Amino acid sequence: MARLWRIALQAVCYAACAGLIGYFSLLPSYRPLPAGQAMVKLTIRHAGQPVAECRQRSPAELAALPPNMRVATQCARERSPVTVRLEWDGAPLYQAVLPPSGLSGDGAASDYRRFVVPAGMHRLRAELADSVREPRRVDRLAEEVRLEPGRVLVVDYRGEQGGWVFR
Amino acid sequence: MVREQALKALQRVEQGFDRLFGASLNPWRQLGALSFLFFWVVAGTGLVLFIFFDTSLTGAHRSVEALTRQWYWGGLMRSLHRYASDAMVLTMVLHLLREFLYGRYRGVRWFSWITGVPLLWLVFASGINGYWLVWDQLAHFIAVGTAEWLDWLPLFGGVMIRNFLTPESLSDRFFSLLVFLHVGIPLILLLMMWVHIQRISRPKTNPPRLLAGGTLAMLLVLSLALPAQSQLPADPLHLPEVLQLDWFYLYAFPLLYTLSPGGLWGLAAAGTALLGVLPWVGRRPPQPVAEVHLESCNGCGRCFEDCPYAAVVMQPRADGRPFQLQPVVNADLCAACGICAGACPSSTPFRSVASLATGIDMPQMPIDDLRERLEQALPRLAGEAKVVAWGCRHGVRAEDLAEPGVAGFDLLCAGMLPPSFVEYAVRHGADGVLLVGCAGGDCEFRLGCRWTEERMAAQREPHLRGTVPAERVRIAWVNDAGELRAELAAFRERLKTLQNASRSIAEPIVIRRERRHG
Known part of the structure; x- marks a missing residue:
């Protein structure tokens, strides 16, 4: 009888262990977003314009260079920082000045942000300026967006596709 | 203080499981071996799943769903x-906590502890990577989370997230990469599991059947x-x-x-660093390690066979005596358990030399001292059912069995006791010998209880000679002082009933030995 009890209690231990594994492999549930909310993800990887214009080397400058390095046009490596601004229903949501990457500052600027926003109809405006030489040159996109709860709106800047993309 | 209380709580739980499962089947004492078992289950089932898994963007989820619907095989x-x-x-986590609570991460055990830390990372990396393969909503959520986490490091340039x-x-190439990682990381994990047990001999990698x-x-x-279901x-x-x-x-x-x-990286880095430095925090002074005395060693290799940490190696004899090999102790690996001294055939107290020099000995507790203490205690035993008890400093203390007619000695480990000491005690006045050690094979030095049991059962050399009646020796693998006292009381009762019958072999022998000095 005692042996049977022991076996039964062992089975209870195994069942408890199985219950523990089964429970925590699924529960408690996790809510990645509060109810009635959506998400905006801003992502940018963009190289700003060079900080200075290319210029032609003078004959004297060219002569001073080794023969294999005599390239007539000299361009600055350093890129302009990229200024990004997001407006949500007319109010500023995010603004940043993104420095170029790389030791010489000649790489692309990048950024990634996520914003939890209320679901519904909203007006989203995105701006990007990428030239210190032409500070008034700003790439903009403004759209009315309908976000149902749980929707993830990707706000991406793709220069090769003509600028801002709301997806 | 908190650790001690937690250890006591753990021991109470383990004792409960001992009663329920029996000490040798207690899962708390098999956590490492169970982790190995689970690894093999994961590897075996993973191989089957891999055969049917479609490594493409659209096929991954579909193929997993198809497997899942086949509840009796693929789903299972x-x-x-x-x-x-x-x-x-x-x-794995319970194994880590348990070893921590028992203090088994310092000293000679630093290697096993340190090599266990990357195992944590590898197990989690394998598991998280596995969840990506299903490519359901959960997989995407954790893919994004992982990318956001990794992108925090300058190494990734903040652009990994753009992939998701x-x-x-x-x-589809992405899933080929995932499968490669999901095979590669567990292979590295297996390699590290092998490294993890390298510094112990006879590691327990299979739980009892x-x-x-x-x-x-x-x-x-x-x-x-x-x-298991996909989302x-x-x-x-x-x-x-x-x-x-x-x-x-x-x-x-x-x-x-x-x-x-950044916060999660900080937490992970701090946790890893904490685990990494733990073996060197509050480190106790190192114990003197085993010493070889070649003048008493015939190179039989029993110390080499029995060392739980592979700290004794046999090398060609260097002292010119006509034996092939001699033991050499690696001080970095020696846990100072004294099991080697218990294995040495020269550790017999019957030798007539005044100073009992044995082939391999512990400076902090020489075999000669054990004999001397025994010889001093034996004449003082009085009354019926006189018992000599040997225990271990890491378990329930035999020295605490302070009652008339009982002499208790605590060794470095239960396995340190040469079996000839049992016979010596019985021949010199003890009615019985009680050997005390930790329950469930949960020996501080891994193999002390097992070797003791096998030596007493004449299954391992050096063995207890048959001249000692089995009923005069009792082994008590216990973790509780009350249990030990109950064992002792039951043993003494039993001895009383045997008293008359056993006198013939237990006739006291008067110890006469002259001390020789110089």
Whole structure:
């Protein structure tokens, strides 16, 4: 009888262990977003314009260079920082000045942000300026967006596709 | 203080399981071996799943779903794969906590502890990587979380996340990479598990069959009762209202969004660093290690055979005596357990030399001292059922058995006792010998109890000679002082009934030995 009890209690231990594994492999549930909310993800990887214009080397400058390095046009490596601004229903949501990457500052600027926003109809405006030489040159996109709860709106800047993309 | 209280609580739990399962089948004492078992279950079921897995963007989720619908085979394999992985995390973490509470991370054990730390990272990396393969909403959520976490490091340049933001960012090649990682990381894990047990001899990597059977049956029932399911296919542009997280592996993702990627890195780095420095925090002064005395050693190799940490190696004889080999102790590996001294055939107290020099000895507790203390105690034993008890400093103390007619001695380990001491005690006035050690083979030095048992049963050299009646020797593997006192009382009662019959062999011998000096 005692042996049977022991076996039964062992089975209870195994069942408890199985219950523990089964429970925590699924529960408690996790809510990645509060109810009635959506998400905006801003992502940018963009190289700003060079900080200075290319210029032609003078004959004297060219002569001073080794023969294999005599390239007539000299361009600055350093890129302009990229200024990004997001407006949500007319109010500023995010603004940043993104420095170029790389030791010489000649790489692309990048950024990634996520914003939890209320679901519904909203007006989203995105701006990007990428030239210190032409500070008034700003790439903009403004759209009315309908976000149902749980929707993830990707706000991406793709220069090769003509600028801002709301997806 | 907290650790001591936690250890006491753990020991109470373990004692409860000892009563229920029997000490040798107690899962708490088999956590490392169970982790190995779960690994093999995961590896075996993973192989089956791999055959049917489609490594493409659209095929990954579909192929896993097809497997899942086949509940009696594919679905079962998937569920076993999942629950064995979860169980492995559970046993691994409990194994870590248990070794910490028992203080088994310092000194000679630093290597096993340190090599265990990367195992944690590898297990979690394998598991999280596995969840990506299903490519459902959960997979996408953790893919994004992982990318956000890794992108915090300058190494990744903050652009990994761009691979997961829109449906067209990914290609089928991504799943080839995932499968490569999901095979590669567990292979590295296996290699590190092998490294983890390198500094111990006879590592316990297989749980006892009954326990293994029960555990596998448990996984099987759980897999059938609660089959693992996928969530909806991944959709980068939609977050589900709720996610059913596997908290054994994915607890880090809610933490990521509660803290920040940098915060989670800080937490992970601090935890890893803490585990990494632990063996050197509050380190106790090192114990003197075993010393070889070649003048008393015939190179039999029993110390080499019995050392639980492979700290004794046999090398060609260097002292010119006509033996082939001699033992050499690696001080870095020696745990100072004295099991080698208990294995040495020269450690017999019957030798007539005044100073008992043995082939391999512990400076802090020489075999000669053991004999001297025994010889001093034996004449003082009075009354009926005189008992000599040998225990171990790390378990229930035999020296605390302070009652008339009982002499208790605590050794460095129960396995330090040469079996000839048992015969010596019986021949010199003791009615019985009680050998005390930790229950369930949970010896501080791993093999002390096992070797003691085998030596007493004449299954291992040096063995207890048959001239000592079996009923005069009792082994008590206990973890509780009350249990030990009960064992002692029962043993003494038994001895009283044997008193008359046993006198013939236990006739006291007067010890006459002249001390020779110089």
